[in-house]
Amino acid sequence: MKTKSVSSSAFNQGLGLGLPIGLGYFAVALAFGLSAVGAGFTPLVATLISLTNLSGAGQFAGVQVVGAGGSWIELISTVLIINLRYILMSLALQQKLPARLSLWQRIVIGYGVTDEIFAVAIAPSSVISWRWFLGLLTLPVLGWTGGTTVGAVLGEILPANIVAALGIALYCMFIAIVIPPALDSRPVLNTVLIATAASCLLKALPVTSSLPFGWRVIVATLLAAGYATWRWPNTPEVSTAEDAENAENAADDAAADAAAAAATTGKEQSP
């Protein structure tokens, strides 16, 4: 009896931490649902993608590639490179997981590694248990999936010109994610400028203008992130994602930011 109440309070604690994330995800998912319908997906398929992927930029790029009739190699290459960062997060989270977890419990926890959930889970104040993580995961999944359904259905109901106008919303969110860190960090600023210039050049140059969207994003990403890594291989922010011991404050801040921002404004990144 006693263990049961302890478990359920761990679940509820996780649930509370996930509430602001779930609210933020709902807003971003509305924009994703709209753009998925714009790219030719039905609300059902868009919802299925959100439920199975639980990721922001990766889903958006995937939908763009499929909508443009891209090949499966372009699809998996594009989505994979966008999702590479999750390797870093899962490697860090791995260190904090309780030893006794079944295979499928590890799979579910891995499925739940998004930028914001990771930020909360990696915070030193968080003690990860299976029940706690399940609680943390619940509302973000509901918010992300439900928001996608609502956005996609709205996309089918609203007048075409309004849907066209809202097609820009997700791009605006990407701008809001990229610009503030670029203002604070020279390496990030260079990464943003080089990737933008490379993407525009690849589109403008006659030789490469026929390159599909996904490949263009991949080439621009490798150029920009490659240059920044060569030039600034030891940027201080890099360690915060990995060494929980060395970066306790940063992780705390990130978790607080993710929670607070998602609650009020959704300032943090989409999942």
Added chain:
Amino acid sequence: MTMPVAVLLMFLVTVLPRVLPLLLVRRPLRSPRIRAFLYYVPFAVLSAMILPDIFDSTGSTVTAAAGFAVALLLSLRRRSLVVVAIGGATAVIITDLLLGLF
């Protein structure tokens, strides 16, 4: 490529990078270069996806440029994600209405 295949492929390339490290790796990633690269990738990806594609996002380059300008200004002032999105979309709708007047 059919829709179910596309959904399955997206699921695999999203979940595997998250799940495999939890199942296979038992020690932290020490190489600072790999960690730096993985840190920069999201910024590079999002930037590469914004331009020039944002100009095709509304069906009119003029309205899209207005939305882009407003979103850029708001984010330079560190406004939140939702405010930037609503601001950009509103600018597009207003520009579209203005274009209709002339």
